[in-house]
Amino acid sequence: MSATDQSTSLDGAPTVQVTMLGARGTGKTTYLLGMYAEMSAGVEKYFMTSDPGTHLRLTTDWDALMEDGLLPKGTDKSQTYQFRFRYGMTTLLELDWLDYRGGAITSVDVDPSATQVHERLAQTDSLYLTFDGALLASVLAGEAKGKNQLKYAVSLYNNLLAFASDRRREAGLVQPSIVLLVTKSDRLIEYLSGDSEERQRKVVDWVSGQFEQIFEPGCDVAVCTVSLGELGREPEKVEPAVVDPARVHKPMVFTLFTWYRRQAILFDASAEAVRARGQRERQELSATQAPGIKRFLGRKRANELTAASERSGEEAALLAQLANECWARVRVLEGELQDVEMFIDGQPVGVA
Amino acid sequence: MSHAVWAPIVYGRTRRVDSWWRTLPAGLDRDFANDVVRAATAGGRALERGPRLVLAQARRARIVGGVCLASELSDTMHRDEINRPLYCFVGWAALERETPPDVPSIDELTQGFADWARPVYEHWMGLDWDLHESQVTGPHTSEPQPPPWGASAQTPPQIGLEPESPPWRQTVAWPREQAAEPWNLLRARRRPGLVVSGWQRLADADVPAGTWIVCDEVTHQRVLDTPASESWLERGSRGARSQPPPPVREDDGRDDEEGDRRSRRRSRTGRSAPRARANSRAPERQPSHAREGAAGRRAPSSRPESREQRMRREAWGRAGQLPPTDDDLDAAAARDAPEDDPSARADTSRRGRRRGGLIPHSLPDPVRLLGSVIDILRGPEPPAGSDPHPDPHPDPDPDPHPDDTPPGRETHPARQPPSSEEHDDLEPWARWDDAPPRR
Numbered sequence: 001m002s003a004t005d006q007s008t009s010l011d012g013a014p015t016v017q018v019t020m021l022g023a024r025g026t027g028k029t030t031y032l033l034g035m036y037a038e039m040s041a042g043v044e045k046y047f048m049t050s051d052p053g054t055h056l057r058l059t060t061d062w063d064a065l066m067e068d069g070l071l072p073k074g075t076d077k078s079q080t081y082q083f084r085f086r087y088g089m090t091t092l093l094e095l096d097w098l099d100y101r102g103g104a105i106t107s108v109d110v111d112p113s114a115t116q117v118h119e120r121l122a123q124t125d126s127l128y129l130t131f132d133g134a135l136l137a138s139v140l141a142g143e144a145k146g147k148n149q150l151k152y153a154v155s156l157y158n159n160l161l162a163f164a165s166d167r168r169r170e171a172g173l174v175q176p177s178i179v180l181l182v183t184k185s186d187r188l189i190e191y192l193s194g195d196s197e198e199r200q201r202k203v204v205d206w207v208s209g210q211f212e213q214i215f216e217p218g219c220d221v222a223v224c225t226v227s228l229g230e231l232g233r234e235p236e237k238v239e240p241a242v243v244d245p246a247r248v249h250k251p252m253v254f255t256l257f258t259w260y261r262r263q264a265i266l267f268d269a270s271a272e273a274v275r276a277r278g279q280r281e282r283q284e285l286s287a288t289q290a291p292g293i294k295r296f297l298g299r300k301r302a303n304e305l306t307a308a309s310e311r312s313g314e315e316a317a318l319l320a321q322l323a324n325e326c327w328a329r330v331r332v333l334e335g336e337l338q339d340v341e342m343f344i345d346g347q348p349v350g351v352a
Numbered sequence: 353m354s355h356a357v358w359a360p361i362v363y364g365r366t367r368r369v370d371s372w373w374r375t376l377p378a379g380l381d382r383d384f385a386n387d388v389v390r391a392a393t394a395g396g397r398a399l400e401r402g403p404r405l406v407l408a409q410a411r412r413a414r415i416v417g418g419v420c421l422a423s424e425l426s427d428t429m430h431r432d433e434i435n436r437p438l439y440c441f442v443g444w445a446a447l448e449r450e451t452p453p454d455v456p457s458i459d460e461l462t463q464g465f466a467d468w469a470r471p472v473y474e475h476w477m478g479l480d481w482d483l484h485e486s487q488v489t490g491p492h493t494s495e496p497q498p499p500p501w502g503a504s505a506q507t508p509p510q511i512g513l514e515p516e517s518p519p520w521r522q523t524v525a526w527p528r529e530q531a532a533e534p535w536n537l538l539r540a541r542r543r544p545g546l547v548v549s550g551w552q553r554l555a556d557a558d559v560p561a562g563t564w565i566v567c568d569e570v571t572h573q574r575v576l577d578t579p580a581s582e583s584w585l586e587r588g589s590r591g592a593r594s595q596p597p598p599p600v601r602e603d604d605g606r607d608d609e610e611g612d613r614r615s616r617r618r619s620r621t622g623r624s625a626p627r628a629r630a631n632s633r634a635p636e637r638q639p640s641h642a643r644e645g646a647a648g649r650r651a652p653s654s655r656p657e658s659r660e661q662r663m664r665r666e667a668w669g670r671a672g673q674l675p676p677t678d679d680d681l682d683a684a685a686a687r688d689a690p691e692d693d694p695s696a697r698a699d700t701s702r703r704g705r706r707r708g709g710l711i712p713h714s715l716p717d718p719v720r721l722l723g724s725v726i727d728i729l730r731g732p733e734p735p736a737g738s739d740p741h742p743d744p745h746p747d748p749d750p751d752p753h754p755d756d757t758p759p760g761r762e763t764h765p766a767r768q769p770p771s772s773e774e775h776d777d778l779e780p781w782a783r784w785d786d787a788p789p790r791r
Contacts, residue, residue: 014669024432053558057555073437073439074432075395076363076395077390079395173673174672266673267667268675273680277685314663318664
């Protein structure tokens with residue numbers, strides 16, 4: 001981060017951890033490039049930034065795709081990116097984004113982060129489970145190989161989800177929001193009838209049917225289909241003219257929407273708890289305010305309670321203000337999710 | 353000296369399996385090898401413009417080789433099963449002996465790399481290329497051989513200890529015209545070091561602190577900004593992977609308890625030494641394992657943190673936690689109740705709590721006894737509602753208006769959306785939507 005970035009933060013701005021999982025070739029890195037390209041350009045005055053080196057690398061790779069049709073190579077290491085999410089020039093929070101190497105979950109021969117996947121999951125606030133649209137297309141086409149691969153992926157994800165859920169619960173943390181991300185959704189067009197909305201509905205139903213256990217109270221889930229255009233089947237290079245990113249920023253908006261919503265609920269509840277504490281302190285303070293010798297005996301305690309009550313008042317007011325700010329952001333971000341199939345606390349809140 | 357001391361190393365994934373080490377010699381420190389290779393591969397960036405060449409030394413090993421697109425070494429084994437181009441590292445490793453084995457000059461390696469590396473890559477990658485994942489169990493073990501550069505390797509130039517020679521533990525960049533300098537410096541010294549030559553842009557060089565690089569973008573030799581933390585060289589010299597010490601931070605006198613707690617929650621382990629962003633115009637970002645948690649991170653300014661800033665930071669430090677339940681609140685109330693008031697403890701409801709005892713529990717017993725006597729004499733308690741110490745920040749409206757609330761908020765009726773007067777205090781962009789909420 002540049003010195004300028006750091007000097008304009010932070011006032012306690014939190015960090016949101018995002019982990020993106022997916023088998024090799026599912027399009028994770030390509031998705032990241034498209035997402036960053038969209039979010040760095042801005043959505044409703046919200047935008048993302050990164051340090052100059054990272055920004056240069058990501059935008060250069062995106063340009064290589066858009067101009068020369070060069071897809072990202074399969075990488076030998078998982079990559080962590082630090083982003084900042086801003087409104088105007090104000091930093092709202094920091095994003096710690098881990099793009100997991102496709103084989104890292106099953107291989108430990110090089111990438112040391114492969115051995116920390118479980119540790120990372122316990123700390124992740126938003127988990128992206130990537131499904132290759134090409135794989136789903138092969139399943140729809142009735143290919144047995146595709147079905148087996150899909151089962152393998154679902155099995156692996158279920159295992160990791162259960163682990164993350166258990167660890168978060170033990171730590172007293174909210175469950176991570178989950179994005180079921182279907183990449184290369186253009187590959188499904190020929191296998192799914194209907195218009196765009198109907199096809200999306202079918203994909204959502206199908207993918208969400210693989211993970212019924214996560215649609216329960218306390219869990220926020222979105223099913224997002226993204227595409228970079230009709231790039232064709234495993235091309236060496238793509239035709240730049242067909243690169244047409246669609247909806248790539250929606251998953252990130254969902255992550256932020258659910259995160260702010262959870263924080264708002266926490267702040268609301270905390271404010272109430274602090275008010276209750278302040279009420280008790282004032283009641284005890286009143287008890288010390290008695291005439292004569294009792295007032296003398298209770299003076300020290302009265303002073304303590306007065307100070308405590310004032311602090312409680314300040315804290316409650318601050319928490320209420322923070323809740324207010326979070327709810328305001330929730331409403332703004334919600335506006336970008338009208339066409340996203342979401343499940344908040346296990347209940348559908350999305351496209352009718 | 354050219355007898356059999358150099359064992360091939362090949363790093364590159366196969367067509368079907370995302371596993372990268374193909375062969376290593378026995379006894380070569382894997383962490384050292386990983387650090388060297390990953391410093392050069394940089395995720396395969398910018399290899400279309402040509403290979404990057406590497407010379408690395410640890411206490412007991414030397415590695416020389418290069419990173420390139422696999423298509424430069426093989427016509428058949430250069431794309432994975434979904435047609436993505438592959439890159440690889442091919443090199444040679446020598447376990448240190450009393451006399452370090454000869455290393456080719458940068459010019460020799462530039463000229464001969466592709467021809468030397470091609471048969472090595474073809475052989476070792478060919479063993480695993482089409483295997484199923486279950487069949488790829490780990491790297492093969494290579495044996496020392498005579499090096500491909502033979503006995504004609506130039507004798508390393510004798511270089512004295514120049515006072516102006518670059519710091520050994522800093523990241524230094526040379527221009528392409530001076531590529532031989534860092535190479536020869538390292539060749540002539542028996543000390544840890546890493547040179548990666550062939551970068552086009554500094555932004556691409558994601559290398560560990562302490563690496564020497566040769567980059568087209570650099571016009572003169574210069575030291576690059578790096579985090580004030582342990583270089584990989586120090587770690588490598590101890591012969592074991594370990595966590596570098598956290599960077600020194602400004603001490604603003606703030607209580608770091610929350611930061612520590614957050615840091616423990618966010619701890620990352622096992623990362624390599626912090627990597628230097630080879631962009632001297634931007635200060636380095638702290639590595640994640642050395643960073644404090646979100647609540648502990650602060651601007652580098654020397655301004656002391658205000659009370660409100662601290663409170664905000666601590667509040668955000670609890671981000672991600674579950675909201676307190678009714679049981680939590682009751683337990684907190686029970687803890688807060690004075691010890692000498694069993695009636696206060698008995699009534700653990702969140703509302704309508706009874707007044708506590710007169711005498712603070714911190715005072716000695718004789719005083720409490722006197723207080724008890726006075727308590728008897730003082731008479732009835734004031735009526736409810738006549739609180740002489742009202743809440744300075746009352747809840748504006750405990751009753752929600754569900755029609756105005758975002759999804760899920762109706763289940764938490766502690767707050768309602770702020771009035772138009774209130775949201776003037778919010779950030780100027782915050783607007784309450786007049787549209788009805790989604791379900």
